Amino acid sequence: MAMTMNTPGPTGKRHRLDRPELLAPAGNLEKLKFAVHYGADAVYIGGQKYGLRSGADNFSFEEMREGVEFAARYGAKVFVATNIYAHNEDIAGLEAYLRKLEEVGIAAIIAADPAIVETAQRVAPGLEVHLSTQQSVLNWRTVKFWKDEGLPRVVLARETSLEEIAEIKAHVDIEIEAFIHGAMCSSFSGRCVLSNHFTDRDSNRGGCCQSCRWKYDLYVDGDTVTGEDENQFTMGSKDLCMIRHIPELIEVGVDSFKIEGRMKSLHYVATVVNAYRQAIDSYFNDPAAYELKPEWLDEVNKAANRPLNTGFFFDTPGTEDHIYEAEDKAAPYDFAGVVQSYDETTGLAVIQQRNHFKPGQEIEFFGPGGTFFKQQVGEIRDVEGNVLDAARHPLQQIVLRTEQPVKPMDMMRKRIR
Amino acid sequence: MARKPELLVTAASLEELRRLAEAGADAFVIGESRYGARLPGEFGLEQLEQAVQYARSSERQVRIYAAVNNLMDNATSDTLPEYLSKLAAIGVDAIVFGDPSVLMAAREASPGVPLHWNAEMTSTSYAQADYWGRRGATRIVLARELNMEQIIEVKQRTTLEVQVQVHGMTNIYHSKRSLVDSYLGHLGKEPGGLDSSLGKGLYLTEEERQGERYPIYQDAHGTYMMSSDDICMLENLHELLEADIDSLRIEGLMKTPEYNETVVRAYRAAMDAYADNPSGYRFNPEWLNAIRRVQDPERELSYGFFYKEQVY
Numbered sequence: 001m002a003m004t005m006n007t008p009g010p011t012g013k014r015h016r017l018d019r020p021e022l023l024a025p026a027g028n029l030e031k032l033k034f035a036v037h038y039g040a041d042a043v044y045i046g047g048q049k050y051g052l053r054s055g056a057d058n059f060s061f062e063e064m065r066e067g068v069e070f071a072a073r074y075g076a077k078v079f080v081a082t083n084i085y086a087h088n089e090d091i092a093g094l095e096a097y098l099r100k101l102e103e104v105g106i107a108a109i110i111a112a113d114p115a116i117v118e119t120a121q122r123v124a125p126g127l128e129v130h131l132s133t134q135q136s137v138l139n140w141r142t143v144k145f146w147k148d149e150g151l152p153r154v155v156l157a158r159e160t161s162l163e164e165i166a167e168i169k170a171h172v173d174i175e176i177e178a179f180i181h182g183a184m185c186s187s188f189s190g191r192c193v194l195s196n197h198f199t200d201r202d203s204n205r206g207g208c209c210q211s212c213r214w215k216y217d218l219y220v221d222g223d224t225v226t227g228e229d230e231n232q233f234t235m236g237s238k239d240l241c242m243i244r245h246i247p248e249l250i251e252v253g254v255d256s257f258k259i260e261g262r263m264k265s266l267h268y269v270a271t272v273v274n275a276y277r278q279a280i281d282s283y284f285n286d287p288a289a290y291e292l293k294p295e296w297l298d299e300v301n302k303a304a305n306r307p308l309n310t311g312f313f314f315d316t317p318g319t320e321d322h323i324y325e326a327e328d329k330a331a332p333y334d335f336a337g338v339v340q341s342y343d344e345t346t347g348l349a350v351i352q353q354r355n356h357f358k359p360g361q362e363i364e365f366f367g368p369g370g371t372f373f374k375q376q377v378g379e380i381r382d383v384e385g386n387v388l389d390a391a392r393h394p395l396q397q398i399v400l401r402t403e404q405p406v407k408p409m410d411m412m413r414k415r416i417r
Numbered sequence: 418m419a420r421k422p423e424l425l426v427t428a429a430s431l432e433e434l435r436r437l438a439e440a441g442a443d444a445f446v447i448g449e450s451r452y453g454a455r456l457p458g459e460f461g462l463e464q465l466e467q468a469v470q471y472a473r474s475s476e477r478q479v480r481i482y483a484a485v486n487n488l489m490d491n492a493t494s495d496t497l498p499e500y501l502s503k504l505a506a507i508g509v510d511a512i513v514f515g516d517p518s519v520l521m522a523a524r525e526a527s528p529g530v531p532l533h534w535n536a537e538m539t540s541t542s543y544a545q546a547d548y549w550g551r552r553g554a555t556r557i558v559l560a561r562e563l564n565m566e567q568i569i570e571v572k573q574r575t576t577l578e579v580q581v582q583v584h585g586m587t588n589i590y591h592s593k594r595s596l597v598d599s600y601l602g603h604l605g606k607e608p609g610g611l612d613s614s615l616g617k618g619l620y621l622t623e624e625e626r627q628g629e630r631y632p633i634y635q636d637a638h639g640t641y642m643m644s645s646d647d648i649c650m651l652e653n654l655h656e657l658l659e660a661d662i663d664s665l666r667i668e669g670l671m672k673t674p675e676y677n678e679t680v681v682r683a684y685r686a687a688m689d690a691y692a693d694n695p696s697g698y699r700f701n702p703e704w705l706n707a708i709r710r711v712q713d714p715e716r717e718l719s720y721g722f723f724y725k726e727q728v729y
C-alpha cells in the first residue's frame with residue numbers, strides 16, 4: 001500500500017488518502033465469512049500446522065480455498081498465520097505446506113521464524129511474507145532489515161508507541177501493521193516460556209496456557225508483600241482497544257489495523273469488525289468532521305471479555321492497565337442467533353439459534369454498516385409453525401417477528417444483565 | 418591457544434572476571450545494560466576495554482564477547498553504529514546480538530567482528546542457525562527450551578558454532594512493563610517504595626507449585642521472571658562434549674563470585690578430563706558435590722529441558 005499524503009487537516013496533521021486495511025481474525029470458515037461480510041479488508045486464519053493457536057479450529061486446505069473464494073467476492077484477502085518458531089522436526093513438510101497455501105490462493109503468510117520467512121520466499125513466491133509480531137520489532141533499523149530481506153510488511157511489537165511508529169515510518173517505506181484491538185501478551189511476544197516451565201507446553205509453538213493471567217504471591221526475602229484481603233500479584237493485562245484513536249492511527253501511517261482473536265466467537269468478530277469499519281470509513285468520508293460515535297464504543301463493549309485500555313500507544317502501561325481483581329468475563333450481552341432469511345410481506349425472520357432465548361427477553365439486531373435496533377422477543381415458532389416457549393436447540397431455525405427489516409447474516413444478541 | 422569446546426561465563430565485575438578466568442573460564446560475555454540483556458554487572462566501554470586488555474595479557478588468552486542482545490528501541494538503535502564501532506576499536510572478540518538492528522549497524526560499524534546470534538527462547542532450529550549464518554553470524558546460541566536430541570541435530574546440520582547453556586538460571590518471561598511497580602500501585606504503595614532491581618531478593622510463588630521460587634526483578638527495560646531451578650548438566654556433560662558443542666555457558670546472574678568460581682572449576686575439571694582422554698572419561702561425583710555445597714537449598718539443580726518432551 002503506497003502511502004500518499006495530502007493537505008494538512010484542521011489538527012495540522014496530514015490526512016492520508018489511502019484507507020488502511022482492517023484485518024480481522026477468523027478461527028473457522030464461518031467466522032471468516034462474517035468478518036468479511038462485516039467489513040474486514042483481510043482476514044488471518046490458522047492452518048493445520050505452523051500456527052500459534054493450536055487450540056483454535058484451524059482450516060483445512062479445502063476450507064481455505066472456500067474462504068479465499070468467499071473473501072474475493074468482497075475484494076478481501078486471506079492471510080495465514082505461520083507464526084511458530086520452528087524446531088528441527090518442524091522443518092520437514094514446511095515447503096510442501098507453503099506451496100499448498102500459495103496454490104489455494106492465500107495472499108500472505110504471517111511468519112516470525114526466519115527459516116519460515118526464507119523458505120516461503122524461495123518455494124512460494126506468490127505468497128507475501130509479513131513479519132509477525134512474534135519477532136517483537138521495535139525500531140526502524142530492524143524494520144529496514146526485513147524490508148531489505150524483501151518483506152513488504154512488518155507487524156510491529158505491541159510495545160511500540162505512536163511516536164515510535166511515526167519514526168519508523170519516517171525512516172522506512174514499508175507497510176506497517178499494528179494490533180489495535182484484543183487480548184495481549186503482557187510479555188514481549190515470543191519472550192515468554194512460562195508455559196514451558198509450568199506445564200511442559202511450548203508457548204512458541206502454540207502451547208501457551210496463559211500463565212501470565214494466573215495469580216502469584218510476591219515475596220521479598222521470605223516476607224510476603226501482599227496484605228491480608230489484598231489481591232495477589234499477576235502480570236495479566238487489560239485488553240487493547242483503540243477505537244477512540246482512529247485518526248491518530250491513520251495519521252501516523254499505520255497501514256493495517258489488526259484485531260486480535262482467532263479464538264474469539266463469531267459474535268465478537270462481527271461486532272468488533274463492524275465498529276472499526278464504521279469508524280475508519282467515517283474518517284475517510286470527511287476527516288475534518290470526524291467524531292467518535294458513542295455507539296461504536298458501546299458496541300465494542302458489548303463484545304469485550306475484559307476491561308480495555310490503549311496498550312503502549314501513548315505510554316507504558318501501569319497499575320490501571322492490569323487486572324488484579326478476579327476476572328469477570330461475562331459481557332452484558334450474549335450472542336443469540338443469526339438471521340437466515342426475512343420475509344418483507346409478513347415481517348417474519350428465520351433465525352438460526354446460537355444461544356438460548358425466549359419470549360419476553362430484550363434482544364438487539366445488528367448488521368454491517370451500523371444498522372441496529374432493539375426489541376423484545378415476541379412469539380416464536382419452529383419452521384413447522386409450532387409455538388415454542390423457548391429456543392433451546394443449537395442451530396434450530398426459529399421464526400420470529402422483527403420490528404424492522406433484517407437481512408441474512410444480521411446478528412441477534414440478547415441482554416443477559 | 419584455541420580450546421574446544423569453550424567454557425563461557427558471565428561476570429559482574431572486572432574482579433570477578435579475573436577470578437573466573439583463573440578458575441578456568443575461556444570466554445566472557447559482558448556489557449552494559451543499555452545494550453545487553455540481563456547482565457549481572459555493568460561493563461561500560463572503559464571497563465570493557467580493561468577486560469579486553471586483561472584478556473589479551475592473560476596466560477590463558479581468554480576471550481571477551483560484548484552483549485548487545487537487547488530488543489532495541491529507535492533511540493537505542495540510533496546509537497548502535499557508534500557503539501559498535503567503539504566495540505570494534507576496543508577489540509572485543511565477538512558481538513552477541515538478538516535484534517537484527519545490530520546486524521544492520523554492524524555491517525557498517527564493526528565489519529570483521531564475529532557476530533553471535535542470541536535471541537534466547539526463539540533460537541530453535543538448524544534452519545534458523547543457517548539463516549543467521551548466511552547473514553553474517555558465526556554462532557547460534559540455542560534456546561534453553563530445546564532438548565538434547567534437538568541440540569545435537571542442530572550441531573550436526575549447521576556450520577555455525579553452537580552454544581548452549583549448561584548451568585544456572587534462565588529467563589522465562591520478559592515484559593516491557595514495570596509489573597512490580599504496577600502491583601505496588603494497586604496495593605496503594607509508592608511505586609519504587611520497594612527496590613525491585615536485580616539482586617533485591619524478590620520472588621514469586623504459585624499456588625500449585627509450592628516450593629518453587631521464581632525470582633523477579635525490574636530494570637529500565639521492564640520486568641524479568643527467572644526460573645526456579647538452576648540447570649546443571651555437569652553429570653551428563655560428556656553428551657554435549659561428544660556432540661562437539663562449541664561453547665558451554667554458565668550463567669552467573671544472581672550468584673556470588675564464590676559460587677561462580679566453584680561452578681567454573683567443576684566444569685573446567687570435567688572438560689579437561691574429557692579432553693585428556695575422551696574414551697576413558699568418567700564423571701567424578703566430587704565435581705558435583707563441590708557445587709552442591711554452595712548451592713542455594715531453595716533452588717534445585719535440574720537438567721532444564723535437556724531430557725524433556727514438550728507438547729503444544
Ligand code: SF4
Pocket residue numbers: 184185186187192193194195203208209210211212213
Ligand atoms: S503466558 Fe501470557 S505472556 Fe506468556 S505467551 Fe501466554 S499470553 Fe503471552
